[in-house]
Every structure is written in C-alpha cells, then in structure tokens.
Amino acid sequence: MKNKKVITTNDISSSQHIGKLIFQLQRLERNPRAFGEAGTLTPSEIHAVDAIGEDGNILMSQLAERLGVTKGAITQVISKLEKKGITFRATHPEDSRAVLISLTEKGEIAFRAHMELHAQFNQKLREELSLDEIAIFEKCIKTFTSLLNRENERKSK
Amino acid sequence: MKNKKVITTNDISSSQHIGKLIFQLQRLERNPRAFGEAGTLTPSEIHAVDAIGEDGNILMSQLAERLGVTKGAITQVISKLEKKGITFRATHPEDSRAVLISLTEKGEIAFRAHMELHAQFNQKLREELSLDEIAIFEKCIKTFTSLLNRENERKSK
DNA sequence: ATTAAATAGTTTAGATGGTATACTACATGT
C-alpha cells in the first residue's frame, strides 16, 4: 500500500489539469451527436464535414492530409457520409483520377450546426475568462501544440 | 467554389488553435509507445498503468470510474496488461467479488517511464513559457475542462 | 434464516475508427 502521491513536485499539478482536459476531450470525441436536420454524425464524420465546409470542396488526399489519417480511412468516412446524404463526390475536371468532395444542402446544415456549437462554446469561455487570459491561453495552446507536434513527428520517424 | 473563410469573427482564431491541439492530442493517443524495459504499451494500456500507479492498487470498478469507461472495457485492458506481465489481480480481502489490481515490477518501470516522459514535457513547456503564463494557462484549462465536462454531462443524460 | 435485490467482475457481439497492403485506373516524363 502506497501513498497517493509518490513524487510531489510543482509540475505534477499542471499534468493533472492537462490530464483531465485530455480525459474530457476524449470523452467528447467518443460519442455521436445530432446536428439539427442533418441527423446524427460520429466524431470522425463531423471532423470531415468541418474540413470540407471550410474549403468548399477538397480532394480525398487533401482531406486525408488535413485530418492526419490515411487515404483508406477517408474513403471509408466519405462513403458513410455519402450514404447519409451529407457529401457527394465529383471527378476533378483536369484529373480523372482525383475526386472532389463537397457538402450537400444537408451537409451545409450539419456544418453550420457544428460552427454554431463552437461559437456557443467560445462564448461561454469568454464569459468566464478575461480577454487577457484568453490571449495568453491561446499563446500557451500554440506552444503546447507545437511541442506535441514535435513529439509526434519524432515518434513517427 | 467558396472563400476559405465564410465567416470571420474573432472567436474563430481561438477555435482553430484548440482544433489543432485536439488534432495533435488525438494523434498522440493513437499510437503505442515503448516504455523502457516494460515494452510497448497502447494508449489505453498506459492510461490504466498511470491510474494504478498513482493509487498503488485499485478496484476494477474504481479504475472504470476513473478512466470514464465501462467495467467491461477495464476487464479487457487489464487482461491484456496481465498477459504482458504489467499488472496482477488479487481478490479483495473483505469482498470476494472485488478484484484489486496492482503493478508488477515491470509495471512500475512502465509507470516511472511514463512519469518521466511527462516531467520532460513539462520542463520543455516551462522553458518556453513564463510562470505567470503557466498559471493562467492552468486556470484556463480548468475552465475549459469544466465547460467540456458540463457539455459531456448534458449529452449523457 | 430465507430469499430478493444489488453489486463486482467477466464475456461476447457489434460499433467505430483506424492501418497496411494490394489493387485499379489514370497521368506523366523520357
């Protein structure tokens, strides 16, 4: 039987906060969600919708790059979205191998519902934090992310 | 063909930073990793090791609660860890239904290697951010997490 | 004491989301 904390240094506390953040993020990323008239979409589906929505239309391979997954994974998620009537494929006019993905009307609804969700979340955050705090928060997130990115790059070599 | 940004408000930028953070976190959470002599563990395995390591020993159901998954999921991950020689089961002395999980020597090695990884990461973060910034960062993370938590709770009702 | 209900953990089928690999079809450079 041990004590709860074997090592006690001031860096543990920040780890704990970040740990809880990761916990909640993962929890959020595990469940499907309803997007208005567009119906229920899984996390990976809405991520794809988000990327397509921001670009207007996008190649399969660009989507793979952007979401950090293989082309095979994209084929699967797009096929599901197509079946749900959220996206549609079109052959690229100058390269018949390439496939351009776009949002249907229903897809646009899902996209806007998702944007709205984010906007609401950001507003809640602004209600609880000052502008200065948010500015620093963003800087820290950027630093944190680039450290994480370096970590991920290092590992994938 | 649309413009890259349909809507441009100042809350978009913070979304983008957070989006990238989530992207990198998920990327990190997708790949197994080597923990010294203890061998390679998948993300969910090291999460379990972490929780057990901090408590010394823990019941299956406590572990499920702590990791935010069902008991069935815990049974599965612990069975894998046991097969790898990282953890072992013991019957609770006062309730023969209950099972206490503990780390083996090898499990302790994995736990310490993981702690070390976190400590190194925190140190890098401290090199790039001031103490004041870190303090605000932690406050923001806490706020952000509790908002996320509320969101998750709302949904699971 | 008996018995019903609650609780701890396990098992298993199926959902989700990813990879690796082999494949088809098309494009491009020499």
Place this chain on the structure above:
DNA sequence: ACATGTAGTATACCATCTAAACTATTTAAT
C-alpha cells in the same frame, strides 16, 4: 510507347469502446 508515379478504393485486420447477458457474492427485507 512504356515505365513509373499518383489518386482513390477494397479488404483484412487491429484497438477500443459499449451494451447486454451472465456468474458469483454481498446486503437487505421480512
């Protein structure tokens, strides 16, 4: 013209989770 490269797809497999049915044990009610 032909070898090589590239875009996307299909498929087998892996990791992780849930839900639901199950066993075994404990607790509570009468």
